[in-house]
Structure formats: C-alpha cells, structure tokens
Amino acid sequence: MVKVMMYGCNGYMGHVICNLIKDMENVTVAAGIDPCPGDQKDFPVFTSLDACDVDVDVIIDFSAAVAVDGVLDYAAAKKIPLVECTTGLSEEQLAHLEEASKQTAVLRSANMSLGVNTLLEMVKTAAKILGEAGFDIDIVEKHHRRKLDAPSGTALAFADSINEAADGKYNYVFDRSERRMPRPADEIGISAVRGGTIVGEHEIIFAGTDEVIEFKHTAYSRAVFGKGAVEAAVYLADKPAGLYDMQDVIAAK
Numbered sequence: 001m002v003k004v005m006m007y008g009c010n011g012y013m014g015h016v017i018c019n020l021i022k023d024m025e026n027v028t029v030a031a032g033i034d035p036c037p038g039d040q041k042d043f044p045v046f047t048s049l050d051a052c053d054v055d056v057d058v059i060i061d062f063s064a065a066v067a068v069d070g071v072l073d074y075a076a077a078k079k080i081p082l083v084e085c086t087t088g089l090s091e092e093q094l095a096h097l098e099e100a101s102k103q104t105a106v107l108r109s110a111n112m113s114l115g116v117n118t119l120l121e122m123v124k125t126a127a128k129i130l131g132e133a134g135f136d137i138d139i140v141e142k143h144h145r146r147k148l149d150a151p152s153g154t155a156l157a158f159a160d161s162i163n164e165a166a167d168g169k170y171n172y173v174f175d176r177s178e179r180r181m182p183r184p185a186d187e188i189g190i191s192a193v194r195g196g197t198i199v200g201e202h203e204i205i206f207a208g209t210d211e212v213i214e215f216k217h218t219a220y221s222r223a224v225f226g227k228g229a230v231e232a233a234v235y236l237a238d239k240p241a242g243l244y245d246m247q248d249v250i251a252a253k
C-alpha cells in the first residue's frame, strides 16, 4: 500500500486526488496538509508540515508557489519522494527543487495529463520541420479566473519543448502592446486568457505563409491531472533520489 501525503488537500486538485484514491486498493491518503479549513476527511489533516506526525511514502503537492519551498525542504530532510505539480515557480525555486532532488526523488510536471505530455513530444517534431521552414509559433492558454500564475506552467513547458528541439533559438514574448515592429522569426509569443471556470486549454499555433497548423489540448475536467498525479506518486514512491518527469511514468506503463 502506497501512503500519500496530500499537500494542499483542501484545494480543487486536493479534492480530486483524495476522491480518486478513495476508489483505489493500492494507494491511500495517510495525511493531508492545508491551512485552509475544509470538509471532514477520513485521514488526519494538519495545518502545517511541522504539525504532521504521520509516516508517508510519497508527497503530492498541489498547493501554491509560496508554499513550495516548505515542502521541498521537508521532502529533502525526510527523504520522502515528492510529486511537484504546483506551477508559477521562480528560477530560485526551480534551483531549490534541483537541490532537493539530490536528497530524494522529485518529479515535476506543470501538467499531469497524458494528453499534454504526449503533445509535448509531438510539438518537437512540428517545431523542427515548421520552425526551419519559417513558420511563426504562438501559444495561447485559457484558464479559470482563480488561477494565480500567468502564463500557465504548461504553456511554458510547450515553449521549452519547442525551444529544446530548436537548439534554444527562441525568445519568449508575453506582451506586444508596446511594440511597433514586424514579428521577428526567433520568438514564441505566449498569451494568457483568464475567466470563468475554464479547466485548462492550450493551443500551439504554427503560422506559415498561406497555411496554419494548430495543436490544441482541452481539459474537460481536473480528473485528467489527478489520474496522472496518482500514477506518478505510485511510480515515484520507491525511486532513488533524482529528477523525474511524466515521460518516465509514461515509459514505465
């Protein structure tokens, strides 16, 4: 039985994960951490990591960027594998995460869905061919009004994936409102829409002369993220220290 600590258990994703795990036989939520009061749970909930006295095999983090340094220190000190799903991390926090991965297994993914992780690989092929042929690349993402970070972690992951395939030739542009110039070839434009209850949409647009190719992923519910996160937790629970991503989980299926 894999014992999970759900960090951010009273949030939207925390609820999704806890409900998913309820129906599983090989995984259980042994503890939850959240400063926000929530409904009655069938596991103990602590308002901070310091207060938690429950042994767990793996931590799943869907909290907020401000809360990530705390869980990185905790996971590294106790050598508990960590599935890091929270987005909006700073460069310093990414360096912190890399340090923590020297002490324990850390899997970070801005998007836990199978669809997005498949598309992250597909756009590399498109970028190699179409980028070389002079197509312009823009990414448009749409999320609910509660989302704190922009652009989304997934939009940045798509840009990074494309840039990796193009030997890092692209700069990222988030705002053209002050510019009065034609679009340069060496940029990826990234735009964010926020509104209502949109779960998550990402469009990667390759615009060439007289033809356009668009890749689009739409999440219709948070279950797609939850499923991937639980699979990642089960995968990571017995792994040695190091940095992992969802491609490792998909390859092990």
Ligand SMILES: NC(=O)C1=CN([C@@H]2O[C@H](COP(=O)(O)OP(=O)(O)OC[C@H]3O[C@@H](n4cnc5c(N)ncnc54)[C@H](OP(=O)(O)O)[C@@H]3O)[C@@H](O)[C@H]2O)C=CC1
Pocket: 007, 008, 009, 010, 011, 012, 013, 014, 033, 034, 035, 036, 048, 061, 062, 063, 064, 065, 066, 067, 070, 084, 085, 086, 087, 088, 109, 110, 111, 112, 113, 225
């Ligand atoms: N990788 C992926 O596939 C996905 C990533 N995300 C990311 O996950 C994060 C959470 O998303 P979502 O569930 O919608 O957000 P919510 O705001 O609904 O949930 C976050 C929860 O974490 C709590 N929290 C804040 N600080 C701490 C802390 N120090 N310790 C423990 N819990 C804390 C919040 O409490 P309070 O409200 O009091 O602050 C809240 O209950 C975001 O960064 C989002 O972008 C979301 C979906 C998919």
Ligand SMILES: O=C(O)C1=N[C@H](C(=O)O)C[C@H](O)C1
Pocket: 087, 088, 110, 111, 143, 147, 151, 152, 153, 154, 155, 199, 200, 201
């Ligand atoms: O905040 C969200 O909701 C989501 N955040 C992730 C991101 O920033 O990419 C993933 C998903 O699209 C939902």
